[in-house]
Structure formats: structure tokens, C-alpha cells
Amino acid sequence: MRGADLLVQTLSRAGVTRIFSLSGNQIMPIYDACFDAGIEIIHTRHEAAAVFMAEAYAQLTGTVGVAMVTAGAGAANALGPLFTCSESETPVLLLTGDSPIGQDGWGAFQELDQVPMTAPVTKLSFRPKRATDFGIDTVRALRTAMSGRSGPVHMALPFDLVEADVSGGVVPPAPIREPMPLSASDARAIAQAVAKSQRPLILCGPAMSETRNPGQLAALESALGAPTIAMESPRGLKDPALGNVAKALGQADLIVVLGKRIDFTLGFGGNNGVDPACKWMVIQADATERDRAHRNLGTRLNACFAADPRDSIDVLAGSGQGGHDAWRREVANLVAARGFSAENNVPSGKITPAQLCAAVQRQIGKAERSIVICDGGEFGQWAQAATHADHRVINGISGAIGGGLCYGLGAKCAMPDATVFALMGDGTVGFHFAEFETAARVGKPYIVVIGNDERWNAEHQIQLRDYGPDRLIGCELSGARYDEAAKGLGAHGEFVTDLADLDAALDRAVQSGKPACVNVLIEGLPAPSGTAH
Numbered sequence: 001m002r003g004a005d006l007l008v009q010t011l012s013r014a015g016v017t018r019i020f021s022l023s024g025n026q027i028m029p030i031y032d033a034c035f036d037a038g039i040e041i042i043h044t045r046h047e048a049a050a051v052f053m054a055e056a057y058a059q060l061t062g063t064v065g066v067a068m069v070t071a072g073a074g075a076a077n078a079l080g081p082l083f084t085c086s087e088s089e090t091p092v093l094l095l096t097g098d099s100p101i102g103q104d105g106w107g108a109f110q111e112l113d114q115v116p117m118t119a120p121v122t123k124l125s126f127r128p129k130r131a132t133d134f135g136i137d138t139v140r141a142l143r144t145a146m147s148g149r150s151g152p153v154h155m156a157l158p159f160d161l162v163e164a165d166v167s168g169g170v171v172p173p174a175p176i177r178e179p180m181p182l183s184a185s186d187a188r189a190i191a192q193a194v195a196k197s198q199r200p201l202i203l204c205g206p207a208m209s210e211t212r213n214p215g216q217l218a219a220l221e222s223a224l225g226a227p228t229i230a231m232e233s234p235r236g237l238k239d240p241a242l243g244n245v246a247k248a249l250g251q252a253d254l255i256v257v258l259g260k261r262i263d264f265t266l267g268f269g270g271n272n273g274v275d276p277a278c279k280w281m282v283i284q285a286d287a288t289e290r291d292r293a294h295r296n297l298g299t300r301l302n303a304c305f306a307a308d309p310r311d312s313i314d315v316l317a318g319s320g321q322g323g324h325d326a327w328r329r330e331v332a333n334l335v336a337a338r339g340f341s342a343e344n345n346v347p348s349g350k351i352t353p354a355q356l357c358a359a360v361q362r363q364i365g366k367a368e369r370s371i372v373i374c375d376g377g378e379f380g381q382w383a384q385a386a387t388h389a390d391h392r393v394i395n396g397i398s399g400a401i402g403g404g405l406c407y408g409l410g411a412k413c414a415m416p417d418a419t420v421f422a423l424m425g426d427g428t429v430g431f432h433f434a435e436f437e438t439a440a441r442v443g444k445p446y447i448v449v450i451g452n453d454e455r456w457n458a459e460h461q462i463q464l465r466d467y468g469p470d471r472l473i474g475c476e477l478s479g480a481r482y483d484e485a486a487k488g489l490g491a492h493g494e495f496v497t498d499l500a501d502l503d504a505a506l507d508r509a510v511q512s513g514k515p516a517c518v519n520v521l522i523e524g525l526p527a528p529s530g531t532a533h
Helices: 003-013 026-036 047-060 073-077 079-088 115-123 131-146 159-163 184-197 214-222 246-251 264-267 287-300 309-319 324-336 353-366 379-388 404-414 435-442 459-468 481-489 500-513
Strands: 018-021 040-043 065-069 093-096 125-126 153-158 200-205 229-230 254-258 280-283 301-306 370-375 391-396 419-425 447-452 492-496 514-520
Touching: 003 026, 003 131, 003 159, 018 026, 018 047, 018 093, 026 040, 026 065, 026 093, 026 153, 026 159, 040 435, 047 065, 047 073, 047 079, 047 093, 047 404, 047 500, 065 073, 073 079, 073 093, 073 115, 079 093, 079 115, 093 115, 093 131, 115 153, 115 287, 125 131, 131 153, 131 159, 153 159, 184 254, 184 301, 184 309, 200 214, 214 229, 214 246, 214 287, 214 309, 246 324, 246 353, 264 287, 280 287, 280 309, 287 301, 353 370, 353 419, 353 447, 353 500, 370 379, 379 419, 379 447, 379 459, 391 404, 404 419, 404 435, 404 447, 435 492, 447 481, 447 500, 481 492, 481 514, 500 514
Parallel strands: 018 040, 018 065, 065 093, 093 153, 125 153, 200 229, 200 254, 254 280, 280 301, 370 391, 370 419, 419 447, 447 514, 492 514
Antiparallel strands: none
């Protein structure tokens, strides 16, 4: 048995059935080992795409997503999405090839000290020193990714260890996520504080989203009697998907935070429209995040608990007393307020973002099971505000764009029976356009809808606002026919310029049975502000 076999058998015993990967010299033995273990390899066109796919897959399956790339430039190419996974609190294991330990310092092919490179954007990054440790090291990596504040982990795999003989090596048991629930007394203290307050609010981090915890937030809200809101967007209190949530925070007298970082999305916990007398209570599994809460909230932080919110939902719900019905309805109305209409036309006669999203929503309504993916700047925000499905994956708090096409393939792998719609702008789709070929090759049909305003509209809107219409630079894009390019890569293509043709084009895309690219020319409007009137 080789080190590669011990690694792969450990992954298989832990329940891993699929790896998203781009091939390379140093990881070929691991590819070979996947044959015997029955692990499927989804072979991508770029290393970053593999990590993005693993991120979406992990969020939708509740497992650790696994990505694998080669050494040197391959590992470097995967770095950006690790930051995205870290910010979205998604458990992903990145396996990278590495030059042989026995040639350290010699100038080996693709020799690169990878661990310092990935350490700032992972929970754990390490390079095993012995092939016999591959089993326990892999279990450690998986357990770390899942436990506490979940996130990405990196293992660099030296080629000589991957090929080394480990006959007699033992495949360890599958890892178990280490639970960190609130104590019953702490849960009662939080529930009592909620009950005594007039306008309590519960804010949840990305790992607590509805997609990752179906039905649990609604049950918690009902049990505690406090409006419960998951925050996943870098626009924070201006997230258009949360309507006028800022007004709700401005009225709150108690804010309970479940895994939500006290960061820029909350104005660093500063007053920022929040009543200075408002009390804060924080539940965080990660010590760094608890320290951040103390630093940013100061004396307004009444209590900070070292616990995993995911493990604490049941004990919190069991301590709740319900109530606050009128306040909960008021907050629900504020969050639901969007401040735009799909019925409104624009002088140019072009399709508006709201009209495009409404048409996609009609398609979502026809699906038995649906996933919506929202990626990009302005159009990505429109998609978040104007569409909803059974499950959602967004580009997340990192603010990184370009993963949406990859998310779509990861989502289809996670839920093959779901109809997947990936909405993104024309700038965003260009990052990983070649993954249309991957999706066609592996037979994963999903629908990519491009809101095409022929520019980087988020930056265009900033320039308009801050510098004026005479100082627009570096944001224009061409009228490229993305639909035709997608056809060349094996996908179905549609080009839409007239609202009257939109529904039929989307119908054809859904029915094509192929990955589909629906390229829709739209008016480049600013996204909803997140503050409806």
C-alpha cells in the first residue's frame, strides 16, 4: 500500500465519494488510488474552480468538500477561493501535490513552501512528514474543517511520501465533529434575556443559513420569540435580500449573535444606527472571533459564550418562552421590503434586472426542487433580492466574485435531482467560463443566466456616484456572445434582448438537458440599496 492509498482509503472511510480536481504530476498516484476506492474525480479546467465547486458541494451536502490540485502554480491558483471558504465558514479540504521532502532545498520541480502561503486563509495548513501518518493526518484535517467555526483546511502532500510504501498501514475511523453546545444554564440566561427585552433580534452567521440548517432558524425564532436573521452578504445591513433590516437593528434593545462575526458588515459593532443602550450577547466557537467581539463591542457586550451555535440551537429552543409576536411581524415586514418592482420599465426599453429575476423566479416555481446561485456585483445583488429557491448559495462575505459557474456544477453534483439556476453578471461569468466544458463533459445540466449590462456595473456605479459621468474608466465590457461561446463548449445557448422572448428562452434552457447559458441584455441599474421606503 502506498501513501496515496492510505490517504484515499481514509477519505473513503470518512464518506468522501467525490473530489473536485485539476490533474498534475505530483497527484497522479492519488488519482490512481481513487480507482480502487471508487471515488469520483470531477476534473476541472482551473484549480480555483475545483475549490469553488467543493465549497458549494459542502454547503449543500453538509459534508466536507474535497478539492485536489498539483504543486507550485497549481497550489497558488487555488489560494483565492480558500479565502472565500474561510469567510463563508465552509468546511473544505484542499489537497495539494508537493515536491519530495527528500529534495527540500535542492530546487526540485515546483518546489514551494505552501504552508505559509495558505495558513492565513485556512483553519489549519500543514505538510505531513511521514507517509504512515497520512491516515491520522487526514482524519485530523477533516475533523478540524468541520468543528468549531468551520472552514477550509490544507494538506500539502510530498511526492515521495505519496509514493512511499506503507504496507501494514491502518486506515483510522471516520472523524467526528467535536460538539461545543451551550450549557443549559447559559441557554436559560439567553432565553430569559430575550423574554425580558422588548425588541430582541437574533443575527446568525453564514454557517447558520437556511440552506445549511433547513427549518432550524424558523423553529428557533418561534421558540425564543425573537426575529432570527442569517447574514451572508458583504453588504451587511445594506444587503438588498434583507430589505430594511437596518431599521430593525436601530430599534432593537437586545441583539443575540449566533456565529456572526462582529465585523464591517455590522459597522464593527459601532452605534451605526443601533441604539447605544442596546445590549449584545455573542455565541462564538472561535476564540479569535470572541476576542473581536470584545474589542468591537466593548461595554455593550453583556455576555460572550464559547460554544458552537449549530450545536446550541436545540438547547436554546428548549429554553425559549416564545412571544414578541407583533415585533416579529414588524421585522418580517421590514426584511421583506424590497423597494422595487418587476413591472417598471426603463426609457431604453431594455430588460431590467428585476424583470429578468422575475422570469427566473417563474422557472424556479415550476421546479420540484430548486437551487439558486447568486454571484457578482450589482446583478448578483439583484438576484439575491429578487429570487428565492429551496436552497441558495451566494458569493459570500468575502466579496469575491467569479465562482458562480463553479458553484452551479458543485450544486448539481450535491443534488442531482434539483434544478439549478446560477445568476451572474457578464463580468462575473468570465472568470471560469471554461467550466461550461467541464459541466458538459461530466453531464451535469444546470442553467447559467447572465444579466449582461456590458460592464463591471458595481464599479461603474461607484464611479458615477463619486466622480461623475465624465470620469468613467476601465469598467466597460463588449457585447460578446457568451451564449455562442458556451455552445462551442458543449452547452445550450440562448440570447435574449426582448422581454417577450425571455420566458420561452428560459424554458428551452431548462428542457435542453445540457448545461445552458442564457445571455440576457439588461439595463445596468444599481442594485437595491437594502433600505426600502
